[in-house]
Amino acid sequence: MHDLQAPLVRRRRVAGDVFVLGFRAGPIAREVRAGQFVNVLLRPGPLLRRPFSVYRAEGELVELVLRAVGEGTGRLLELRRGDRVGLLGPLGRGFALDPTAGRVTLVSGGLGVAPMPMAAHQARAMGMEVCWVHGARTAADLCSEWEGDEVRWATEDGSQGVRGTALEAVPEPAGQVLACGPIPMLAALARRWPEAQVAVETVMACGTGVCLGCAVPLTSGVYTRACTEGPVYRAGSIDWERLPAPTHRGTAP
Amino acid sequence: MTAPPGGDRRPLGVVGPAPDWGGPLEVGGVRLATPVMAASGTFGFGTEVPLCDRRALGGMVCKGIFLEPRGGAPPPRIVETPSGMLNAIGLQGPGVEAVIRDYAPLWATWPFPVLVNLNGETVEEYAELAARLDGVPGVSGLEVNISCPNVHRGGMLFGHDPEPAAAVTAAVRARTRLPVWVKLTPATGDIAAVARACEEAGADALCAVNAFVGMALDVRTGQPRLGFRTGGLSGPAIRPLAVYLAHRVAQAVRIPVIGIGGITCAEDAMEFLLAGCRAVQVGTATFVDPNAIGKVVAGLRRRLSPEGAPPAPEAPTGVGRRHSPVRTVAGDRVVE
Numbered sequence: 001m002h003d004l005q006a007p008l009v010r011r012r013r014v015a016g017d018v019f020v021l022g023f024r025a026g027p028i029a030r031e032v033r034a035g036q037f038v039n040v041l042l043r044p045g046p047l048l049r050r051p052f053s054v055y056r057a058e059g060e061l062v063e064l065v066l067r068a069v070g071e072g073t074g075r076l077l078e079l080r081r082g083d084r085v086g087l088l089g090p091l092g093r094g095f096a097l098d099p100t101a102g103r104v105t106l107v108s109g110g111l112g113v114a115p116m117p118m119a120a121h122q123a124r125a126m127g128m129e130v131c132w133v134h135g136a137r138t139a140a141d142l143c144s145e146w147e148g149d150e151v152r153w154a155t156e157d158g159s160q161g162v163r164g165t166a167l168e169a170v171p172e173p174a175g176q177v178l179a180c181g182p183i184p185m186l187a188a189l190a191r192r193w194p195e196a197q198v199a200v201e202t203v204m205a206c207g208t209g210v211c212l213g214c215a216v217p218l219t220s221g222v223y224t225r226a227c228t229e230g231p232v233y234r235a236g237s238i239d240w241e242r243l244p245a246p247t248h249r250g251t252a253p
Numbered sequence: 254m255t256a257p258p259g260g261d262r263r264p265l266g267v268v269g270p271a272p273d274w275g276g277p278l279e280v281g282g283v284r285l286a287t288p289v290m291a292a293s294g295t296f297g298f299g300t301e302v303p304l305c306d307r308r309a310l311g312g313m314v315c316k317g318i319f320l321e322p323r324g325g326a327p328p329p330r331i332v333e334t335p336s337g338m339l340n341a342i343g344l345q346g347p348g349v350e351a352v353i354r355d356y357a358p359l360w361a362t363w364p365f366p367v368l369v370n371l372n373g374e375t376v377e378e379y380a381e382l383a384a385r386l387d388g389v390p391g392v393s394g395l396e397v398n399i400s401c402p403n404v405h406r407g408g409m410l411f412g413h414d415p416e417p418a419a420a421v422t423a424a425v426r427a428r429t430r431l432p433v434w435v436k437l438t439p440a441t442g443d444i445a446a447v448a449r450a451c452e453e454a455g456a457d458a459l460c461a462v463n464a465f466v467g468m469a470l471d472v473r474t475g476q477p478r479l480g481f482r483t484g485g486l487s488g489p490a491i492r493p494l495a496v497y498l499a500h501r502v503a504q505a506v507r508i509p510v511i512g513i514g515g516i517t518c519a520e521d522a523m524e525f526l527l528a529g530c531r532a533v534q535v536g537t538a539t540f541v542d543p544n545a546i547g548k549v550v551a552g553l554r555r556r557l558s559p560e561g562a563p564p565a566p567e568a569p570t571g572v573g574r575r576h577s578p579v580r581t582v583a584g585d586r587v588v589e
Contacts, residue, residue: 001303003543041541047488048333048541203331205338206540209301212342213331223325223345244329247471
């Protein structure tokens with residue numbers, strides 16, 4: 001784990017209001033695995049850090065994908081090249097790829113694309129065949145980047161690919177299933193593939209396992225920490241009814 | 254009995270001897286390596302915080318425990334607020350037996366003292382916990398938590414008034430030879446009266462203060478943003494409130510006071526020391542910077558060195574201005 005001051009190196013738009021920011025943070029880039037995250041400190045900025053899955057790690061660069069949903073993300077998108085943020089990471093437990101499955105299907109909804117490029121990259125490096133299924137509200141909201149052997153799209157308004165959520169567009173046999181996205185999508189996915197691995201988003205403070213703020217309720221009745229035992233869980237182990245979606249003050253739903 | 258907040262012109266002096274910066278200092282029966290401790294609930298059981306300079310730690314208060322394990326409050330458990338955060342964790346944690354078995358043996362090998370934060374729903378539960386921890390190697394003291402806002406029974410309810418606060422303190426005192434510190438809640442009409450009651454009931458030190466009760470609503474749903482509905486407000490947002498209350502407590506009692514509330518840097522810690530505290534605890538700042546305590550201590554070392562000693566009586570204009578000289582903390586010396 002590292003706590004680095006990382007300068008913004010590059011930025012690009014990948015969907016309507018979704019951007020990828022690349023920070024120079026070599027030690028984190030070299031260690032991070034798909035599904036892990038970094039906790040980002042902005043100064044000046046809000047008191048607490050903001051957790052982000054690592055989108056891509058390339059050489060010295062750590063890339064994050066985000067949309068302005070609140071104060072922290074708003075400030076991140078105002079950064080200019082060379083501005084520094086604090087990056088604490090890599091944090092959490094990432095995806096556990098199983099090469100014996102032969103094939104992996106990545107299911108992402110909206111900003112759930114976040115951990116997928118790394119997952120695709122790692123899976124291909126292990127010799128797995130990668131199918132990426134990505135869903136969003138409209139064609140304009142779909143992430144323009146994808147990685148793998150095959151990609152399928154889904155949009156709620158049917159403007160591109162299958163009409164519906166990414167779940168509707170998953171071709172069978174899916175092989176190993178990794179997913180990230182809105183909680184209702186993941187809850188539905190858990191009913192179909194209880195063995196899938198899902199990366200969940202929660203409100204979080206420390207990111208290192210101390211504050212117990214990022215509680216994820218399990219069907220066994222206990223709470224676990226998204227930052228430490230997660231953020232990747234076996235889909236069937238989560239008590240989805242009791243897992244609230246993170247909300248952000250001052251933004252439209 | 255209660256000093257009017259604005260009218261008190263007594264000097265802001267330290268209550269006891271200034272912290273002995275040349276080495277460990279003794280505060281309320283506990284030998285601290287530095288005057289900066291980790292606050293309960295923000296340092297886990299001491300094994301969870303990475304990248305912290307442990308040589309800077311004066312001591313640590315572990316996450317609050319009950320006799321039995323507890324599952325904690327439903328999520329969401331955290332809401333960020335301006336310069337602060339609301340939390341309602343609900344004292345999730347293992348019970349006392351697991352702490353004695355899994356953590357105390359580790360603590361016994363560490364160079365800084367560990368106090369256990371005690372919680373109960375009844376006076377007898379606090380007493381039972383105290384008895385259970387008495388004589389356990391690795392436990393250097395007890396911090397009696399009569400101020401947790403995030404449990405339905407016990408906790409903060411004991412801290413509202415002098416009588417129940419004294420009853421818990423006396424019951425714990427009677428069942429242990431360990432140093433007994435009491436962590437006070439700001440949710441009381443007269444914190445000085447509660448402080449004096451705890452002192453008379455046998456407390457060795459007082460910690461002031463725990464989080465303030467707060468609430469945040471989601472205007473789209475009309476629902477509270479915390480699963481527990483209310484939570485404890487902490488962070489820099491509460492610092493002026495906490496400095497004031499810690500000062501009130503320090504003026505009310507002879508036993509040492511440990512200041513808590515929104516400390517993020519050495520200057521913040523200095524405020525509490527100048528207000529009469531013998532040591533401080535850093536809490537929420539550790540969530541933001543795992544090495545917050547290391548940085549506070551490094552800054553204090555610079556400020557409390559002879560060159561860095563604050564020019565106390567004259568500047569800035571303050572409460573103690575009319576009462577020169579003001580005793581202030583400067584390393585192991587007292588500057589008059």
